[in-house]
Amino acid sequence: MEAIDAFDQFYRSVYHDRWSNLRSALAEKPLQVKRLNMFMKNFDLKASDPVETWASNCFSVEQTFEPQVQACGLIDFFVMDLASFIVANILEVQENDRVLDMCAAPGGKALILAEKLGPNSQLVLNELSRTRFHRLKRVLEAYVPQDVLERISFRSYDATKWGIYEIDAYDRILVDVPCSAEAHLLRNLSEMQKWSPKRSKRLAQRQYALLCSALLAARPESTIVYSTCSISPLENDGVLHKLKRKKGDLFEFEVPISPLGERTEFGWQILPDQHQWGPMYFSVLRKLNY
Numbered sequence: 001m002e003a004i005d006a007f008d009q010f011y012r013s014v015y016h017d018r019w020s021n022l023r024s025a026l027a028e029k030p031l032q033v034k035r036l037n038m039f040m041k042n043f044d045l046k047a048s049d050p051v052e053t054w055a056s057n058c059f060s061v062e063q064t065f066e067p068q069v070q071a072c073g074l075i076d077f078f079v080m081d082l083a084s085f086i087v088a089n090i091l092e093v094q095e096n097d098r099v100l101d102m103c104a105a106p107g108g109k110a111l112i113l114a115e116k117l118g119p120n121s122q123l124v125l126n127e128l129s130r131t132r133f134h135r136l137k138r139v140l141e142a143y144v145p146q147d148v149l150e151r152i153s154f155r156s157y158d159a160t161k162w163g164i165y166e167i168d169a170y171d172r173i174l175v176d177v178p179c180s181a182e183a184h185l186l187r188n189l190s191e192m193q194k195w196s197p198k199r200s201k202r203l204a205q206r207q208y209a210l211l212c213s214a215l216l217a218a219r220p221e222s223t224i225v226y227s228t229c230s231i232s233p234l235e236n237d238g239v240l241h242k243l244k245r246k247k248g249d250l251f252e253f254e255v256p257i258s259p260l261g262e263r264t265e266f267g268w269q270i271l272p273d274q275h276q277w278g279p280m281y282f283s284v285l286r287k288l289n290y
């Protein structure tokens, strides 16, 4: 069977009557917002209306829009999906936190985490791929002022092993894992050849390893946000289900309020057929004091 037929068969069995509309929404050009770089002090927004009342610094992108370097040397806007904005904010970084972003490139969510750092906080940004690591550094250097960059460190490790080396070390961890990225496959049909249900299972194993590693690296009482841009239940609730079964005594689920999306067993899913934005899945965990 062709990969695309197997793909349709698999997702139709998950989403049933919803699949045809969801498939069309995923295949469309992604909707994005331009988010103001919050390090730009007193920036003149020329009376623009935000796209959503709860996202006061996110605006619609006009066709000709290009982010610009402003006089202060920083770029003014970052173009991103509103669902990514929600995930980065749901981590709720506080002024004195030590924060780890395990899979950070290209860096859209990392920028939001960086904006919340206080003078005593620290942010560690990790990315395994060397090319993406350099891209991540370039993004942060273009948007973040020097005094804040001094509180950010860049690493390029396999984050599945992080928890072996640093235990009980972070107050907040973002685990934004590599995933099937089905919307990307539908928009790039040559990439679709890579898809198979086995590939989603293999990714789910890697995602589980990343999440276990985060659980070790997190301090007791700390928060972990697990997120994917996959619509595969194996990579979303499936990973959390396994974690609950194998390590359920180490954490509990938090139930945040998301401004968008549908509740799933262990988190939230934002899908573009119903909510315009996404796809995005996230689940929030609190490590217990054991």
Ligand SMILES: C[S@@+](CC[C@H](N)C(=O)[O-])C[C@H]1O[C@@H](n2cnc3c(N)ncnc32)[C@H](O)[C@@H]1O
Pocket: 084, 102, 103, 104, 105, 106, 107, 108, 109, 110, 126, 127, 128, 129, 132, 157, 158, 159, 160, 176, 177, 178, 179
């Ligand atoms: C979904 S992307 C992250 C997107 C990023 N958080 C953002 O908002 O821009 C997942 C990233 O994880 C990286 N990655 C894959 N396996 C990894 C591993 N074992 N350790 C660290 N990073 C990894 C990939 O190269 C990819 O850049």
